[in-house]
Amino acid sequence: MNRRVAIRNMALxxxxxxxxxxxxxxxxxxxxxxxxxxxDADQETLxxxxxxxxxxxxxxxxxxxxxxxxxxxxxxxxxxxKEHQQDFIAGxxxxxxxxxxxxxxxxxxxxxxxRTTFVSAIDKNSKDEKYKDNTKLIAFYRMVKDQTVFGYTxxxxxMTKQIVYELVPGRYNAYFPVKKHAAV
Amino acid sequence: xxxxxxDSVKDRTFDAIVIGSGMSGGWAAKEFTDKGxxxxxxxxxxxxxxxxxxxxxxxxxxxFPHHGVLPDDVQxxxxxxxxxxxxxxxxxxxxxxxxxxxxxxxxxxxxIRGYQTGGKSLLWARQTQRWSDFDFEGPARDGFAxxxxxxxxxxxxxxxxxxxxxGISGNRDGIPELPDGEFLPAFPLxxxxxxxxxxxxxxxxxxxxxxxxxxxxxKPNQIHLDQGRGQCQERTLCQRGCxxxxxxxxxxxxxxxxxxSGHCTLRPYSVVESIIYDxxxxxxxxxxxxxxxTKEAIEYYADVIFVNAAALNSNLILLNSTSGRxxxxxxxxxxxxGKYVAFHNYSAHINAEYDGAKEWTTDGRNPAGGGYMxxxxxxxxxETNFLRGxxxxxxxxxxxxxxxxxxxxxLKNNLVKKDLSxxxxxxxxxxxxxxxxxxxxxxDKSLKDPFGIPQLRISVDYxxxxxxxxxDYVEQMTEMFTSAGFTNIxxxxxxxxxxxxxxxMGGVRMGNDPKTSMLDKWHRLHACKNVYVTDGxxxxxxxxxxPSLTYMAFTARAxxxxxxxxxxxxx
Numbered sequence: 052m053n054r055r056v057a058i059r060n061m062a063l064x065x066x067x068x069x070x071x072x073x074x075x076x077x078x079x080x081x082x083x084x085x086x087x088x089x090x091d092a093d094q095e096t097l098x099x100x101x102x103x104x105x106x107x108x109x110x111x112x113x114x115x116x117x118x119x120x121x122x123x124x125x126x127x128x129x130x131x132x133k134e135h136q137q138d139f140i141a142g143x144x145x146x147x148x149x150x151x152x153x154x155x156x157x158x159x160x161x162x163x164x165x166r167t168t169f170v171s172a173i174d175k176n177s178k179d180e181k182y183k184d185n186t187k188l189i190a191f192y193r194m195v196k197d198q199t200v201f202g203y204t205x206x207x208x209x210m211t212k213q214i215v216y217e218l219v220p221g222r223y224n225a226y227f228p229v230k231k232h233a234a235v
Numbered sequence: 236x237x238x239x240x241x242d243s244v245k246d247r248t249f250d251a252i253v254i255g256s257g258m259s260g261g262w263a264a265k266e267f268t269d270k271g272x273x274x275x276x277x278x279x280x281x282x283x284x285x286x287x288x289x290x291x292x293x294x295x296x297x298x299f300p301h302h303g304v305l306p307d308d309v310q311x312x313x314x315x316x317x318x319x320x321x322x323x324x325x326x327x328x329x330x331x332x333x334x335x336x337x338x339x340x341x342x343x344x345x346x347i348r349g350y351q352t353g354g355k356s357l358l359w360a361r362q363t364q365r366w367s368d369f370d371f372e373g374p375a376r377d378g379f380a381x382x383x384x385x386x387x388x389x390x391x392x393x394x395x396x397x398x399x400x401x402g403i404s405g406n407r408d409g410i411p412e413l414p415d416g417e418f419l420p421a422f423p424l425x426x427x428x429x430x431x432x433x434x435x436x437x438x439x440x441x442x443x444x445x446x447x448x449x450x451x452x453x454k455p456n457q458i459h460l461d462q463g464r465g466q467c468q469e470r471t472l473c474q475r476g477c478x479x480x481x482x483x484x485x486x487x488x489x490x491x492x493x494x495x496s497g498h499c500t501l502r503p504y505s506v507v508e509s510i511i512y513d514x515x516x517x518x519x520x521x522x523x524x525x526x527x528x529t530k531e532a533i534e535y536y537a538d539v540i541f542v543n544a545a546a547l548n549s550n551l552i553l554l555n556s557t558s559g560r561x562x563x564x565x566x567x568x569x570x571x572x573g574k575y576v577a578f579h580n581y582s583a584h585i586n587a588e589y590d591g592a593k594e595w596t597t598d599g600r601n602p603a604g605g606g607y608m609x610x611x612x613x614x615x616x617x618e619t620n621f622l623r624g625x626x627x628x629x630x631x632x633x634x635x636x637x638x639x640x641x642x643x644x645x646l647k648n649n650l651v652k653k654d655l656s657x658x659x660x661x662x663x664x665x666x667x668x669x670x671x672x673x674x675x676x677x678x679d680k681s682l683k684d685p686f687g688i689p690q691l692r693i694s695v696d697y698x699x700x701x702x703x704x705x706x707d708y709v710e711q712m713t714e715m716f717t718s719a720g721f722t723n724i725x726x727x728x729x730x731x732x733x734x735x736x737x738x739x740m741g742g743v744r745m746g747n748d749p750k751t752s753m754l755d756k757w758h759r760l761h762a763c764k765n766v767y768v769t770d771g772x773x774x775x776x777x778x779x780x781x782p783s784l785t786y787m788a789f790t791a792r793a794x795x796x797x798x799x800x801x802x803x804x805x806x
Contacts, residue, residue, distance in 0.1 A: 202302065204650055218293065221468045222469055223423075223601045224598040226595055232596050
């Protein structure tokens with residue numbers, strides 16, 4: 052893996068993010084290129100909408116604008132084993148069905164507000180270890196949320212605008228006053 | 236045609252051949268070429284040039300396709316090397332993949348390897364502690380292995396010699412069991428590391444927690460600048476190769492230094508099949524190499540041969556170097572070749588919390604990693620029901636308690652929280668293991684590697700002494716943590732296979748008696764005086780210090796001896 056390849060891959064992620072909205076819902080094929088996961092355009096849109104619900108555009112950029120949705124697909128396609136990928140697909144189906152049941156329409160047809168209400172409840176349940184219902188749905192949700200958070204907190208935007216990641220600190224202060232830390 | 240052949244032989248003839256370009260081979264190359272000797276360095280892997288061949292060194296996390304995580308198929312294809320902590324998306328290209336060099340595990344053994352110029356010196360944890368006579372006298376005092384043929388006084392000047400060039404940071408702590416060296420300024424202990432250090436000093440006799448000594452240029456001297464290296468910038472991304480040459484690697488230091496002399500030929504893709512022994516001359520005359528790309532066999536010749544292929548591969552080469560005189564491997568009159576292999580036991584850890592020093596945290600990153608506790612068990616006298624002892628790492632840290640709770644703006648706010656956690660402390664054991672005849676490596680009778688060389692069979696395991704020592708580490712650390720006022724103390728042990736410590740040693744051990752050892756006090760084969768082995772294979776016992784610094788000192792001393800012998804016409 053050289054630097055050029057890394058940059059090219061990054062450009063692919065960012066580039067396709069910009070193109071996405073106009074090509075969706077075309078013949079049911081997903082836009083994102085996947086090696087292992089088999090999904091259709093509706094399912095792709097659902098995941099895109101879910102990442103945007105978890106990490107919406109506010110006065111700062113959201114998942115779609117930062118290409119986090121594509122990162123989530125890339126991670127689940129490349130870095131999870133077959134078992135997790137099967138749970139992802141099954142859980143995605145359960146998520147879509149549950150949304151329809153609760154909201155009377157598909158997740159993709161919902162308003163942002165309706166999606167937020169629905170996902171908030173799932174988010175609360177996902178932290179409850181005793182939560183027995185819909186285990187695949189929760190597994191799916193956790194994968195998407197984990198990778199949304201990971202992709203966001205390791206994104207160029209987050210690491211340059213929200214925090215300052217230092218490739219070259221150039222210092223080690225063994226005694227650093229907490230007061231100064233809070234002020235940084 | 237005849238002339239062509241003569242020229243070809245001449246082109247393939249050197250004063251010295253060094254097998255391996257890593258931690259110790261790099262030193263052999265530097266020392267020979269410093270003295271003007273024409274030296275061939277054989278590297279089985281590809282060439283990795285300092286700076287030029289560190290493709291990930293300046294990448295930000297978001298510039299990696301998976302932000303640092305290795306794809307599942309890479310992890311699944313490499314169950315062995317994937318267990319190594321440094322095998323990530325930023326450094327996987329410096330590790331041998333499992334399928335590239337197969338071996339037979341009679342017992343589970345994680346053989347972690349780096350086949351390229353610089354070898355594992357690109358990837359090491361950079362901890363550098365001297366041995367003392369408490370270590371060299373260990374086998375004789377405690378009645379295991381054989382007596383080391385050298386003592387601290389033999390190696391002390393060579394420690395100084397290599398430390399000055401490599402650049403070692405540390406404090407002069409004045410501890411007899413961990414002698415001081417030629418130090419650059421230490422990376423200091425933080426508030427809680429200092430607290431624990433003071434507590435241990437006050438409460439226990441002969442126990443110390445010191446700044447870990449490491450091969451980082453905390454303040455470079457002219458000799459380091461002359462190598463083209465600069466000050467460590469506290470990146471702690473060392474496994475990618477350092478753009479500043481801030482830590483010692485063969486790539487940043489000894490190998491370019493040797494090449495600059497004009498006397499060094501570095502030949503990558505050169506897998507050494509065997510060392511050639513001439514029965515009439517009674518010595519080795521050269522090595523047989525398989526070109527890794529063409530699979531062609533080529534012979535190179537020299538007056539003296541240094542074997543620095545990394546501990547187990549040095550064993551493999553000698554085992555595969557058979558002749559009428561040495562049917563069981565070169566220099567193996569004693570029958571000990573491949574036996575008495577040992578390692579370091581890293582399989583216990585302990586973590587806790589400390590509710591104090593709340594006004595302090597740290598800023599930046601510590602390349603030394605924190606504190607180091609030299610061995611305190613069975614040092615001055617035998618005091619436990621097991622032999623020898625362990626060193627321990629010790630570090631304290633706080634982190635920003637951002638959380639990933641909630642969704643939407645709540646989540647965004649939670650992810651940038653700056654609340655600091657309390658102090659957490661952690662330690663891991665580094666235990667000495669006892670070399671035994673039953674812990675061995677041997678050649679497989681039928682299986683071959685991709686170059687037609689027999690595969691290595693590895694049969695190395697823990698024993699009862701290791702279990703007792705592990706238990707003692709947990710007990711002693713728990714007691715020290717408790718008396719220091721640490722809370723929520725959690726000890727854990729794991730069942731990692733030997734090898735994952737990446738401190739495998741022995742098989743070609745040193746000793747005074749040719750009947751029970753392979754190498755003399757100058758690291759020469761007792762029975763073939765122009766072949767030297769100065770890497771981990773030569774270790775008679777392991778003690779518990781990180782071994783690389785000792786290999787470097789051994790190598791510089793052995794080359795000095797070899798050059799002396801060459802001048803006297805003895806080789």
